[in-house]
Amino acid sequence: xxxxxxxxxxxxxxxxxxxxxxxxxxxxxxxxxxxxxxxxxxxxxxxxxxxxxxxxxxxxxxxxxxxxxxxxxxxxxxxxxxxxxxxxxxxxxxxxxxxxxxxxxxxxxxxxxxxxxxxxxxxxxxxxxxxxxxxxxxxxxxxxxxxxxxxxxxxxxxxxxxxxxxxxxxxxxxxxxxxxxxxxxxxxxxxxxxxxxxxxxxxxxxxxxxxxxxxxxxxxxxxxxxxxxxxxxxxxxxxxxxxxxxxxxxxxxxxxxxxxxxxxxxxxxxxxxxxxxxxxxxxxxxxxxxxxxxxxxxxxxxxxxxxxxxxxxxxxxxxxxxxxxxxxx
Amino acid sequence: xxxxxxxxxxxxxxxxxxxxxxxxxxxxxxxxxxxxxxxxxxxxxxxxxxxxxxxxxxxxxxxxxxxxxxxxxxxxxxxxxxxxxxxxxxxxxxxxxxxxxxxxxxxxxxxxxxxxxxxxxxxxxxxxxxxxxxxxxxxxxxxxxxxxxxxxxxxxxxxxxxxxxxxxxxxxxxxxxxxxxxxxxxxxxxxxxxxxxxxxxxxxxxxxxxxxxxxxxxxxxxxxxxxxxxxxxxxxxxxxxxxxxxxxxxxxxxxxxxxxxxxxxxxxxxxxxxxxxxxxxxxxxxxxxxxxxxxxxxxxxxxxxxxxxxxxxxxxxxxxxxxxxxxxx
DNA sequence: CTTGTTGCAAATGATTTGCAACCCG
DNA sequence: CGGGTTGCAAATCATTTGCAACAAG
Numbered sequence: 001x002x003x004x005x006x007x008x009x010x011x012x013x014x015x016x017x018x019x020x021x022x023x024x025x026x027x028x029x030x031x032x033x034x035x036x037x038x039x040x041x042x043x044x045x046x047x048x049x050x051x052x053x054x055x056x057x058x059x060x061x062x063x064x065x066x067x068x069x070x071x072x073x074x075x076x077x078x079x080x081x082x083x084x085x086x087x088x089x090x091x092x093x094x095x096x097x098x099x100x101x102x103x104x105x106x107x108x109x110x111x112x113x114x115x116x117x118x119x120x121x122x123x124x125x126x127x128x129x130x131x132x133x134x135x136x137x138x139x140x141x142x143x144x145x146x147x148x149x150x151x152x153x154x155x156x157x158x159x160x161x162x163x164x165x166x167x168x169x170x171x172x173x174x175x176x177x178x179x180x181x182x183x184x185x186x187x188x189x190x191x192x193x194x195x196x197x198x199x200x201x202x203x204x205x206x207x208x209x210x211x212x213x214x215x216x217x218x219x220x221x222x223x224x225x226x227x228x229x230x231x232x233x234x235x236x237x238x239x240x241x242x243x244x245x246x247x248x249x250x251x252x253x254x255x256x257x258x259x260x261x262x263x264x265x266x267x268x269x270x271x272x273x274x275x276x277x278x279x280x281x282x283x284x285x286x287x288x289x290x291x292x293x294x295x296x297x298x299x300x301x302x303x304x305x306x307x308x309x310x311x312x313x314x315x316x317x318x319x320x321x322x323x324x325x326x327x328x329x
Numbered sequence: 330x331x332x333x334x335x336x337x338x339x340x341x342x343x344x345x346x347x348x349x350x351x352x353x354x355x356x357x358x359x360x361x362x363x364x365x366x367x368x369x370x371x372x373x374x375x376x377x378x379x380x381x382x383x384x385x386x387x388x389x390x391x392x393x394x395x396x397x398x399x400x401x402x403x404x405x406x407x408x409x410x411x412x413x414x415x416x417x418x419x420x421x422x423x424x425x426x427x428x429x430x431x432x433x434x435x436x437x438x439x440x441x442x443x444x445x446x447x448x449x450x451x452x453x454x455x456x457x458x459x460x461x462x463x464x465x466x467x468x469x470x471x472x473x474x475x476x477x478x479x480x481x482x483x484x485x486x487x488x489x490x491x492x493x494x495x496x497x498x499x500x501x502x503x504x505x506x507x508x509x510x511x512x513x514x515x516x517x518x519x520x521x522x523x524x525x526x527x528x529x530x531x532x533x534x535x536x537x538x539x540x541x542x543x544x545x546x547x548x549x550x551x552x553x554x555x556x557x558x559x560x561x562x563x564x565x566x567x568x569x570x571x572x573x574x575x576x577x578x579x580x581x582x583x584x585x586x587x588x589x590x591x592x593x594x595x596x597x598x599x600x601x602x603x604x605x606x607x608x609x610x611x612x613x614x615x616x617x618x619x620x621x622x623x624x625x626x627x628x629x630x631x632x633x634x635x636x637x638x639x640x641x642x643x644x645x646x647x648x649x650x651x652x653x654x655x656x657x658x
Numbered sequence: 659c660t661t662g663t664t665g666c667a668a669a670t671g672a673t674t675t676g677c678a679a680c681c682c683g
Numbered sequence: 684c685g686g687g688t689t690g691c692a693a694a695t696c697a698t699t700t701g702c703a704a705c706a707a708g
Contacts, residue, residue, distance in 0.1 A: 023662050023707050059665040100458055109456055116448050123563050127438055128472035129429055138453065138463035146459060234452050352682050352687055388690040393673065
């Protein structure tokens with residue numbers, strides 16, 4: 001697993017300065033270091049205060065100027081949360097996300113959602129508008145404040161690691177759903193050879209689920225804050241079902257109250273393999289596309305790794321099966 | 330059709346002032362009048378300038394103070410578009426919406442989307458967060474600027490009327506889809522009495538489509554600006570299909586390249602009627618729920634009117650059929 | 659030794675506040 | 684007439700700029 005260079009941004013900043021004909025100075029590096037060492041959404045003044053603790057000689061103007069540079073080179077990201085202050089959050093290797101702000105206690109929840117992004121993209125396409133960046137901000141009252149609990153001093157936690165956690169969870173949920181499908185397809189299939197194919201893939205999925213479970217442990221291990229950080233990545237199985245309609249069409253999901261029985265099938269080995277390939281490739285594509293929205297992070301690598309695995313789970317002749325099972329216009 | 334009192338807001342403001350123990354003054358009313366007479370996203374200074382044209386004696390401070398009051402009572406809505414200025418747009422009887430800002434020419438596109446709102450709500454529910462308001466802002470480059478066309482001086486156009494236009498279009502699209510379904514269901518049904526029911530409803534839909542077409546004409550008639558304003562309300566048929574899975578399941582939509590044939594059915598009159606009722610009630614519920622998100626406007630009344638009509642199109646015994654055709658968990 | 663950098667002081671620009679004169683209810 | 688209101692001037696507040704002394708390349 002690629003270990004993240006603690007202060008990779010320092011080097012990045014130096015390169016950026018050089019490329020822009022700017023000079024590397026003690027103050028700039030001190031401010032960068034201070035910024036990197038702090039988590040959350042800091043105002044210029046917050047950072048200025050922190051910097052002064054280390055060296056009272058730096059001026060606030062320099063902090064303004066440096067933060068502007070950091071934003072320009074992608075190390076920092078400007079954020080407006082509603083209190084007329086410009087705030088800064090970590091930008092390098094941190095997944096883009098949106099903000100929910102509690103107007104009572106000031107708590108900020110960060111989240112990302114593939115579905116929301118998809119819709120956003122769709123709307124931009126309709127206007128033939130080339131989006132550069134977009135922000136979603138929600139203000140309201142958090143559950144803690146509504147129930148007059150004091151929010152358990154939940155300190156802001158590195159988004160990147162929470163993203164990794166949720167990427168594994170997303171892969172896990174998808175894989176469980178696919179396994180479920182293949183198990184049920186095996187049970188429903190009349191053809192022995194075809195059934196065998198489904199069973200084999202179901203077993204593959206099962207093994208993979210175990211591995212993913214371990215990966216989840218690994219991501220969370222020893223990091224209490226990550227383990228109990230609120231959900232960052234919103235992923236609903238609906239997204240899978242919508243991308244892979246055959247799942248819904250062919251499987252009897254355990255329905256709340258009654259439901260259609262499993263459809264009967266009689267797919268020979270080749271047909272079964274093709275169906276399997278189609279499903280896994282579709283899942284792979286979805287994960288790859290979504291991963292493309294993120295900068296290189298552990299979470300992204302997890303998404304891409306899962307996509308690769310899916311592709312390998314159905315390494316058979318492709319396409320002809322597609323139109324038969326899914327005709328998406 | 331309820332004709333909108335041109336300056337209904339004036340009365341509203343007076344009431345609000347009285348209720349808050351404030352005094353009604355010449356300046357306040359002048360500023361309100363000026364604000365109401367302007368369309369778009371105006372900064373305090375924009376309005377101050379306009380007000381000064383009418384009476385040079387008013388001070389900018391009063392404009393600040395009055396706009397704050399207007400925002401507090403809902404007549405105006407504060408908006409931040411990215412150029413560090415607080416801007417104001419009409420708030421009373423204007424549907425809440427989001428903004429797309431072209432960073433080259435400053436053009437602002439407004440839009441609303443039921444799907445986006447649904448997802449937003451869902452995410453808030455997951456955090457047990459009570460949202461008060463939320464903003465979506467996208468910055469980028471519009472098509473005009475990208476192709477170096479000068480944006481045809483498209484002046485901002487009253488959102489309320491565009492909303493009405495799109496509400497009709499949304500109803501129309503849904504009704505066409507439903508008609509399509511009933512026509513195809515009629516063709517596929519083996520039972521003569523059942524077929525007859527489907528045919529009857531299809532004809533009802535057909536008539537309704539004609540009426541809606543007239544309503545669309547009516548909304549647009551003589552209002553060039555409304556007719557060619559860009560899409561405001563984003564509504565995709567996917568939303569219908571997702572809400573009414575049986576549509577997709579039972580109909581062969583004309584697919585791009587090949588596709589499954591129409592499913593065969595043998596529904597007697599009662600079963601057919603129940604299915605019809607289910608579909609129309611589901612559509613009605615969707616429209617009612619969505620309308621609930623808007624303040625009283627013509628667009629909202631159109632949505633509610635359509636919902637009512639749907640309900641009347643399936644006035645038969647309900648529920649028992651639901652679980653058989655749609656098992657949404 | 660050139661050129662960007664720093665930090666102070668002063669400027670800016672949007673918005674707010676103090677306050678005496680004012681006028682609505 | 685009493686209390687909110689107005690508009691001016693002055694105050695804030697975050698942020699930017701001018702500039703002389705300074706330090707990186």
